[in-house]
Amino acid sequence: MRKRLTEFLPRKADLKMTPVLAESPASRYFSFSLLYFAQGVPEGLTFFAIPAWLALNDVSPIVIGSYLAMVTLPWSLKLILAPLMDRFTIQSMGRKRPWVIFGQIGLVLSFISLSTLNDPLNHIPILMASGFTISLFGCFQDVATDGMAVDIIPIEEQARANGLMWGSKVIGISASLAAGTYMINQFGFSNGVLVPAVFTSALILVPVFFVERRGEKRFPWSFGQASLEAKLLQVGNFKQFLLDTYRVATRFSSIVLSVFMFLAGAVVAYMDTLLPIFTIQKLAWTNDEYSNLLASASILGGVLGMFVGGALVDFFGKKKMLLVYTLFWLISFVGFLFFNSDWFSDTVASILIFALTAGVVFSSIATLTICMTHCWKRVSATQFTLYMTLNNVGRSAGSGMAGYVKEYFDWYTTFTFGLVVLVVAMVLIGFLRIKKQLKTIERLEKEALEKLNLEMELSLP
Numbered sequence: 001m002r003k004r005l006t007e008f009l010p011r012k013a014d015l016k017m018t019p020v021l022a023e024s025p026a027s028r029y030f031s032f033s034l035l036y037f038a039q040g041v042p043e044g045l046t047f048f049a050i051p052a053w054l055a056l057n058d059v060s061p062i063v064i065g066s067y068l069a070m071v072t073l074p075w076s077l078k079l080i081l082a083p084l085m086d087r088f089t090i091q092s093m094g095r096k097r098p099w100v101i102f103g104q105i106g107l108v109l110s111f112i113s114l115s116t117l118n119d120p121l122n123h124i125p126i127l128m129a130s131g132f133t134i135s136l137f138g139c140f141q142d143v144a145t146d147g148m149a150v151d152i153i154p155i156e157e158q159a160r161a162n163g164l165m166w167g168s169k170v171i172g173i174s175a176s177l178a179a180g181t182y183m184i185n186q187f188g189f190s191n192g193v194l195v196p197a198v199f200t201s202a203l204i205l206v207p208v209f210f211v212e213r214r215g216e217k218r219f220p221w222s223f224g225q226a227s228l229e230a231k232l233l234q235v236g237n238f239k240q241f242l243l244d245t246y247r248v249a250t251r252f253s254s255i256v257l258s259v260f261m262f263l264a265g266a267v268v269a270y271m272d273t274l275l276p277i278f279t280i281q282k283l284a285w286t287n288d289e290y291s292n293l294l295a296s297a298s299i300l301g302g303v304l305g306m307f308v309g310g311a312l313v314d315f316f317g318k319k320k321m322l323l324v325y326t327l328f329w330l331i332s333f334v335g336f337l338f339f340n341s342d343w344f345s346d347t348v349a350s351i352l353i354f355a356l357t358a359g360v361v362f363s364s365i366a367t368l369t370i371c372m373t374h375c376w377k378r379v380s381a382t383q384f385t386l387y388m389t390l391n392n393v394g395r396s397a398g399s400g401m402a403g404y405v406k407e408y409f410d411w412y413t414t415f416t417f418g419l420v421v422l423v424v425a426m427v428l429i430g431f432l433r434i435k436k437q438l439k440t441i442e443r444l445e446k447e448a449l450e451k452l453n454l455e456m457e458l459s460l461p
Contacts, residue, residue, distance in 0.1 A: 019210040021152045028153055029164050031210055033306075035100065035145045036165040038203040040172025041196045042107060042138045046071050046131045048173070049180040049192075049291060052276040056287040057121055061277050065403025068273055070128040072399055074135040075142075075392030082143050082385035087241055092225050094212035096148035096381065103141025104204040110134040111197035115190045146388065147381025150372050152212060155438075159318070162368045163310020170302030170361050174295040175199075181291040241379060244448070248376045249383055251440055253433040257374055260432075261387045263425035264367065265394030266401070267329065268360055270418045273402035275353065278411065282339075283349060297354045301361035309365040318373065322366035323429050328359025330426070333419040337412060373434055376441045378448060 019027050047068065054064050090098045114130040117123060153161050176196050184192030208218070217224035248254065275294075279285040313321045335352040338344055375383045406414050 044176025099144035106137030167306030265391035266398035269395035269398035325363035332356035
């Protein structure tokens with residue numbers, strides 16, 4: 001008995017020293033910032049560096065658009081993954097943390113697999129399939145991280161946390177874009193795609209280091225158990241889960257937010273697809289020039305977003321700042337409409353790309369905060385993913401549409417089409433009802449707890 005007690009105590013002491021996200025704002029800010037940085041690493045390579053490299057090698061806009069549509073497609077499957085994560089998990093390790101670790105491992109293996117592809121220009125279908133796989137595991141990591149953030153971060157910290165998280169993600173995208181482009185140009189495609197694998201391998205230590213709530217296990221074989229709060233939030237069956245999701249997602253403000261997310265995603269991806277084609281094939285830039293500019297703009301926007309974007313949302317309000325941030329997109333689109341004028345130059349193009357990138361970063365911070373505010377923790381991963389899925393369906397549609405629009409119309413008409421979609425999205429912002437949504441969620445949670453208490457009373461002998 002004495003020997004068994006001696007073996008038990010170190011494990012319990014180690015549990016007390018484990019960082020707990022639910023108990024420390026500093027741990028939340030630090031950990032979620034790194035996890036969002038990890039989300040940005042694969043996107044920087046697959047969404048930006050590789051399309052720019054394809055454009056440099058004279059690949060047609062339709063093929064580039066098709067590649068991006070394939071890479072963004074798995075993000076449309078997030079709505080299938082999220083219910084699995086809300087319903088099934090290793091509760092003793094946390095509601096979402098096991099899925100974060102699974103996604104990180106899959107990303108590392110996917111990048112290593114992509115690095116074995118020789119002559120990707122002559123094997124575009126394989127390149128598309130590899131990009132699809134990377135995005136699929138990225139979805140696991142993304143959905144789990146988002147669900148954990150909604151569960152753990154208090155509402156009063158959400159704006160500031162989203163500023164830090166989204167800024168970190170943008171920096172991750174930029175770092176991966178710049179490093180990936182440099183490595184591909186200098187050392188070849190296979191060596192270039194190994195850089196994100198190194199980043200992702202190192203960042204897997206983040207979800208391994210912390211736990212969500214006090215008393216949970218760090219590893220399956222560690223000492224610990226599921227927390228009471230996690231047990232109360234866990235939905236017991238799919239029927240109840242679907243009912244809860246339906247009740248919160250069909251509110252008026254949720255529906256408006258869903259449509260906005262689709263249109264916003266379409267506009268962002270539309271420009272992401274057009275810009276490398278426009279700058280490289282129209283303005284005769286190199287992929288290095290384009291990638292370095294985009295990386296610089298993203299890093300600047302990310303850093304400002306981390307320390308300014310969330311603070312402004314806290315001070316002036318979510319909806320108001322989302323509208324202000326989205327105006328940066330509008331200004332950029334209007335500028336691109338005059339690219340045939342005498343004053344349009346490489347410098348002007350660079351300024352417009354900076355403005356567009358900053359607008360996207362800052363508006364994303366406000367948008368994510370609003371999405372979190374609209375979520376009911378009981379179905380957090382699924383509801384938040386619903387918004388993100390619609391955003392990514394929009395991205396997939398925008399990417400695929402951009403190539404075909406440019407194929408049949410001039411640049412002026414092509415940019416005008418994107419401007420019209422953006423204006424419609426901005427109009428929808430005015431119809432969001434955030435305070436009413438919060439009151440609805442409070443009422444739904446009260447009803448759920450009353451029902452649970454009644455069921456427990458009836459089950460007693």
